[in-house]
Amino acid sequence: MEDKEIRKAGLKVTAPRLKILELLETCGEHHVSAEEIYRLLLADGEEIGLATVYRVLTQFEAAGLVERHRFEDGYSVFELNRGGHHDHIVCVTCGKVKEFVDDTIEQRQREIAEDKGYEIGDHSLIIYGRCRDPGCPNHGKADNKD
Amino acid sequence: MEDKEIRKAGLKVTAPRLKILELLETCGEHHVSAEEIYRLLLADGEEIGLATVYRVLTQFEAAGLVERHRFEDGYSVFELNRGGHHDHIVCVTCGKVKEFVDDTIEQRQREIAEDKGYEIGDHSLIIYGRCRDPGCPNHGKADNKD
DNA sequence: TAGAGCATGCGAAAGCTTCTCATTTCCTGC
DNA sequence: GCAGGAAATGAGAAGCTTTCGCATGCTCTA
Incomplete structure (x- = not known):
């Protein structure tokens, strides 16, 4: 259950946060950009704003749930922090x-x-x-x- | 003389290019951002545009005179390419x-x-x-x- | 010295990310 | 289960660094 992790991070359990976490889990080793997450969720029928995606990812990063990498072209990609x-x-x-x-x-x-x-x-x-x-x-x- | 290097790169020798190259030489191992270069040159009494700084740096990078690095905060820093x-x-x-x-x-x-x-x-x-x-x-x- | 083009500066625009704010949602205590 | 307050949301505006477009200015060659 992803709820626990979100709650443990001191955040309220909301649909966008759950969805983003779920999505990241299905991504595995694949690194996704905020934009991609946004589009995937929209395509999935979610009502979500790009700002929320960034906000949530930043919070998840601060909470250690997610890692963010900046490659040379200047944009960021995200992935679940699987410990190692x-x-x-x-x-x-x-x-x-x-x-x-x-x-x-x-x-x-x-x-x-x-x-x-x-x-x-x-x-x-x-x-x-x-x-x-x-x-x-x-x-x-x-x-x-x- | 920096003229040679600029000419060798197939670029015309102009005041902005000379000034930027000079400035980078004085920087040594210190890594400067485009913004910094711009401000330093302005403070030095030069008439220069930020766009020119970026343009010149990009050309220098393509010519191998300059190296560009992107650190985690997302902005770029530049330094002279001293070979190694x-x-x-x-x-x-x-x-x-x-x-x-x-x-x-x-x-x-x-x-x-x-x-x-x-x-x-x-x-x-x-x-x-x-x-x-x-x-x-x-x-x-x-x-x-x- | 004149001419052809490249280079410049300025402002506008792009791309990614963050902020603002009115509205909605979650959670606590009753 | 309901109300209240705080936190979260979506939409768009704004911020940041970086690039583009264009009229003007400069460099270099002949």
Whole structure:
């Protein structure tokens, strides 16, 4: 039941919040933008405003229920916080995002932070590349420069 | 002389471009936003438009003279491209940015991309932490949560 | 020195996100 | 189950950074 999580975050249980949480759950590893959530809910027959989507996502983020990532093109994507930290690898051609975790890198990051005199808090590692999926417009073109 | 670099980029040598390049040179490792550049140039008595600053920075970026980074708050900062790739570690309290390069991490990233079926292009690694500088408002408070 | 084009500055506009505010909804206590 | 107050909502306006459009100005070549 999602109610619990919402209540635990100190928020009232309302239709928009439930719907957004549900939707995020069905998304799994897929990262959605606020706009996408908005359109999906509208298509689903919900009466919801874009402002509400942003508001709710921001609250969920503050409550730790949701993670927000900003990719290089400047817009944000959201996903359920499933506990484990992970980084992202993004295809610059088709936009597909995969997640990964690498202990070696995590460890080195802690060492670097320590070395530079920082208490490590969070980090964001995004690798940009080109995927080799058949569906990707880049498929087969190894060193396509544009 | 900066003229050469501008010309080499296929751009005409104009006052705004020279001034922006000069300014970036004086910035060293300090990362400046377009807005900052604009204000600094105005304060310096230059007649310049914000649009020009963005235009020139974008051209410089395309020419490889300048690097642009987007941090989590959503706006961009710029710095001269001094050749070597590097990553960033940012203090979430005072905003200070340091640079670093780590071969272990670079290597692991290539392996991960390979493993996931991507041709690696670029990447962006930003570590967020709290610095221990005396000037930082966070100084001394080890596990300040906000 | 003159001409062709690129570059500029200004304001307007775009895209994403947040704010404002009147209205609606949730929750508590009766 | 109902009323009241606070919180949440939807719609649009406004904010932010960034880009565009266009008339004017400048750079560079001949």
